[in-house]
Amino acid sequence: MDFIVGGMAGVAAGFFSNPFDVVKTRMQLQGELRARGQHAVHYKNIPHAMYTIVKHDGVAALQKGLVPALWFQLVVNGVRLGIYQHADDFGLLRDEKGNTLFVNSLFFGSISGMCGAFFGSPLQLVKTQLMSYSSEKIAVGTQHAHSGLTYAMRKIYRKNGLGGLWRGAHGMMIRNSIGSASQIAAYAVCKEWMDDNNMFQQSKYLSAFVASNIGAVVKTIALTPMDVIMTRLYNQSVDAEGRGQLYSGIVDCARKITKTEGLLAFYKGMGPSYLRQAPHTVLLLVFWDMLKDVQKSWERKTQA
Template identity: 50%
Template sequence: MEFVLGGVAAIGAGFFTNPLDVIKTRLQLQGELQVRGMYTVHYRGFLHAFYAVAKADGVLALQKGLVPALWYQLFLNGVRLGTYDFAEKRGWTTDSSGEISTPNCIIVGALAGCIGAVTGSPFYLVKTHLQSQAANSIAVGYQHTHTGCISALWKIYLEQGILGLWRGVFGAVPRAGIGSASQLLSFSLCKDYLGNYEIFAKRPLLNTFTSSMVGGVIVTMFITPFDVVMTRLYNQGTDSQGRGLLYKGVVDCFIKMWNTEGVYGFFKGFMPNYTRLGPHTVLCFVFWDALRGLQTKFVNRQHKKDGTVKVVRS
């Protein structure tokens, strides 16, 4: 049940934040492996990108890749949050005195994130391909010709086999591990700390909201360079053998970006990434806590009906 609740919560968050993800993807692909100032700038910043996409491709284009994005959220966060909740309830994130253990949280959070990223990787691949598709006047990065989620998965499978569906996953693992560990650790520590104050203890939703905002800020700082590399690896075209046209792997991508785009290249799309991750983290954790609360009430009600006295706490 923990895995289902985590996945449903992430789907709810993903629906509202997908337009920000589209903008983030476009900005991260703009000027790929080109020196700053030597390429055409289609998107002059975060807000202009919204206008450019809506004008060239229509308002609905801001929800491109929504279907695979929601499937990705289901698999990524269903596994990630479910695994973390499973470990949390069994005391694997606390020390012998019952206090939150930073090393334990980092390890559990990182492992949960990596497992979730590998599980949902095919959907992230298709999501990136669809989100990058644009009219010629504003196109950036390699332009794939998919018509939908299912057809894209089938086409990739036919051309590159089952392993082709997991192309780019080695870029997703460090991104997910670092992002998940920093997000879940900061959320857990902040929530535990604020719980000592009466105003937050009596208002669990306010505690969750505030803690998730902190988590959103911290995770963006750590994750953006890896997020850019991940987007590049997933979106690049392939040759007849399924090998990337631009990058051989994670390290090669980092080196080539450093040599051509410099430090600036690793933080492309920072603002939409933060603007997306902030609300996504808030919505995801608020939905997650709300669903866990409903589950707790349902379980306790069932115990009362059965005549037992066991009380389950979230």
């Protein structure tokens, strides 16, 4: 049940944050392996990016990749929040007074995020390629022209086999490990501190709302460099053997970005990344708290 609750919270949050994910993906691919000033700038900032996408591809383009994005949220958050909640249920996250142990929370947040990423990696691969596809006038990165989730998975499987669907999974596991650990640990510790000090107690979920915003800031700062790398790795074209034609792996991608675009390129798309992470994290963690309350209420009724 913990896995279902976590997955449902992720799906609810994913619907609202998806447009910012589209913008983030486009901005991270813009100017790929080009020095500043040597490439067209189709997406200047978040409002301009949204306007440009709507102008050339229509309003529906802001929800590109929504189907794999929601499946990704269901799988990844179902696994990671489920594992994290089980660790809490087994008494692995708190001391004898019931206070959250930061190191333990960080560790299990990292492990649960890594596990979720492994199972969700094929969906993230397809989602990235669907989000990057656009009209020729504003195209950035490799254009894969998938018509949908099922088509994309069949196409990748036929070309590169089962391993092709898990291309870049190791990098995704590192990315989600960093993001999950920073998000969950920051949220848990901040919420507990506010509750213990009677801060933001006007509403049952107000402290969860504030703590999740803090979690979003921490996660965005920690996650963005690896997120840029993973967007590039997932979106690049591959040869018949499934080898990337631009980057051979995480280290090669990081080296080429640093050499051609500079260190600041690792924070491309940080604005839309935060605007995606903020509502997503808030909705995810608040929904998670609410659904856990519903779950506990249902369990009490069934036991009565």
